[in-house]
Amino acid sequence: MTKLVFKGSWNEIKGKMKQKYAKLTDDDFLFTESKDDELLGRLQRKTEETKQKLRDYIASL
Template identity: 45%
Template sequence: MGSTNDKIRGNWNELKGKLKAQYGELTDDDLAYQQGKEDELIGRIQKRIGESKDEVKRIIDNL
C-alpha cells in the first residue's frame, strides 16, 4: 500500500497521463488528486474501470 501512495504523491501528473492513455474512460474528475486522499482516488479509478482495488494498485505500481 505504501509504495502505491508514495508513487501517487511523487509524480501524479505523469501517472495521470499514462492512466488516461491506457483507460480512455477515465475523466479528469476521476483522476483529481488531493493529498491524503489516495484511497478515494483509487476508489474512483476502481469504479470507473471495473477492476478490484488491488488490481488498480498493481496498475499504478507498474506504470
C-alpha cells in the same frame, strides 16, 4: 492498507492511465494526500478493476 507510491510525475501517471482506460477524465484524478482510498474508489468504478490491481498498475508506472 498501504499508501499509493508514485515513481514518476503525477501528470505522467495520469496520462498513462487515461491511455489505458479511455473512460477516465481529469476529474477522476483529483487527488489529495491521505485520500488515496477515495481516489482508488473513483478509478475502480470507472475501470471496473480491483483496487489492488489499480495499486499494482500505478506502482509499476
